[in-house]
Amino acid sequence: MSELIQRLRDGLPGSAVLTDPDVTGSYARDQADFCEAGTPAVVVLPRTVEEVQHVMRTATALRVPVVPQGARTGLSGAANASDGCIVLSLIRMDKILEISPADRIAVVEPGVVNATLSRAVGEHGLHYPPDPSSWEQCTIGGNIGTAAGGLCCVKYGVTAEYVLGLDVVLADGRLMSTGRRTAKGVAGYDLTRLFTGSEGSLGIVVRAVLALKPQPPGQLALAAEFPSAAAAGEAVSRIMESGHVPSLLELMDRTTLRAVNALNDMGLPESTEALLLAAFDTDDPGADLAAVGALCEAAGASQVVPAETKAESELLLQARRSVHWALEALPGTTMIDDVCVPRTKLAEMLEGTAAISEKYGLTIGVCAHAGDGNTHPTVCFDPDDEDETRRAREAFDAIMALGLELGGTITGEHGVGVLKKEWLARELGPVGLELQRRIKEVFDPLGLLNPGKLF
Structure with a gap:
């Protein structure tokens, strides 16, 4: 251990190498409680590419595992430490290196916070669309590692669609570049896409070239109340089938609404079974909202309330962004699922989750990026109650099994991490799993990068 610390300090400032157990222990996990x-x-906190290379060369020489981390806002345990590892925190590499309005790109280091980038490019009339609920805390490197999504994915897509190129430090310390900064490019295998969503298991992202969009007009939203989550799911199908392209289409069930009200005192309607939020950032959002409101009423909405101002719309968005913390504030702890199904199966997914909640006698709050079928059932339970913990795990597994049965996937944006390793194997099948493991061996033959995650 003393040799490891000394070698790290040979190439890093003293303040970048943390060894106090009380301090290093605070870097042990992300926000996945279970x-x-x-x-x-x-724990090491480099500021330069060269310092990251030094860490990886040291780790390879001494055969020490390395766990890359961003802001640790993840929900699958992908950033959790392993015993005896080097935690490589990239939060100090937080520079926006370039913003090019003509090329519509930004070049950033991995520690840049998502909201910071969004505001910076906004000053140039540009827009970085991926916006996870934790956008005020999460980093671009973490977003790339998990291929994060967000509230506006229904119109603008997910992180992977905006990553044009990467600089990556490999397990042995070599630096490689992938992708491009041009609008088009198909030279060779798409290694950029391979690294995006790899959860730090193939290399350390130290720079990213990101695509930008023109800044859209401010959006207006509406809230539609439904007597059941299934009716809200039916409304989603009607909205998408009709050809509308909302900038946001989000769902919260009754349990979630009550939790958000308890946390923020926002006055959301607790008597309804489901609340659907729809927003448009078009030139005439009022007309779009009127059309969508009519579709919601046809699907059984008991009330449709359009926001009259952008400020009112933002309050609705803030309510949705606070869901994770609101459910975490309930007694006990939570397991957050991340099952994505075809939009046409959303109502079945919601009904099935309600049945699972009843079967196992547990509170399960559901919110969803309804426009792309990505549901987030959150199982609430007492971790000190052995029987309740067992039922929570079984309920969690039942929800993932339901998602696969409906033609979906076990994760739409949170990643696999520790939480869903067994389910990844089921989704990929033996051939797919074998090939993915062999790909990892090419980039990380010693198995030092984020061991115990994914497989």
């Missing part, structure tokens, strides 16, 4: 985490040997 995932195991080990005890790191050391």
Whole structure:
């Protein structure tokens, strides 16, 4: 251990190498409560590419595992430490290196916070669309690692669609570049897409070239109340089938609404079974909202309330962004699922989750990026109650099984991490799993990068 610390300090400032157990312990896990985490040997906080290379060369020489981290806002345990590892925190690499309005790109380091980038490019009349609920805390590197989504994915897509190129430090310390900064490019295998969503298991992203969009007009939203989550799901199908392209289409069930009200005192309607939020950032959002409101009423909405101002619309968005913290504030702890199904199966997914909640006698709050079928059932339980914990795990697994049965996937944007390793194997099948493991061996033959995640 002393050799590891000394070698790290040979190429890093003293303040970048943390060894106090009380401090390093605070870097042990992300926000996934139900995932195991080990005890790191050391935490390093580099500021330069060369310092990251030094860390990886040291790790390779001494055969020490490395766990890359961003802001640790993840929900699958992908950033959790393993025993004796080097935690490589990239939060100090937080520079926006370039914003090019003509090329519509930004070049950033991995520690740049999503909201910081969004505001910076906004000053140039540009827009970086991926917006996870944790956008005020999460980093671009973490977003790339998990291929994060967000509230506006229904219109603008997910992180992977905006990553044009990467600089990556490999397990042995070599630096490689992938992708491009041009609008088009098909030279060779698409390694940029391979790294995006790899959860730090193939290399360390130290720079990213990101595509930008023109800044859209401010959006207006509406809230539609439904007597059941299934009716809200039916409204979603009607909206998408009719050809509308909302900038946001989000769903919250009754349990979630009550939790958000308890946390923020926002006055959301607790008597309804489901609340659907729809927003448009078009030239005439009022007309779009009127049309969507009529579709909601046809699907059984009991009330449709359009926001009259952008400020009112933003309040609705803030309510949706606060869901994770609102459910976490309930007694006990939570397991957050991330099952994505075809839009046409959304109502079945919601009905099935309600049945699972009743079967296992547990509170399960559901919110969803309804426009792309990405549901987030959150299982609430008492971790000190052995029987309740067992039922929570079984309910969680039942929800994932339901998602696969409906033609979906076990994760739409949170990643696999520790939480869903067994389910990844089921979704990929034996051939797919074998090939993915072999790809990892090419980039990380010693198995040092984020061990115990994904497979």
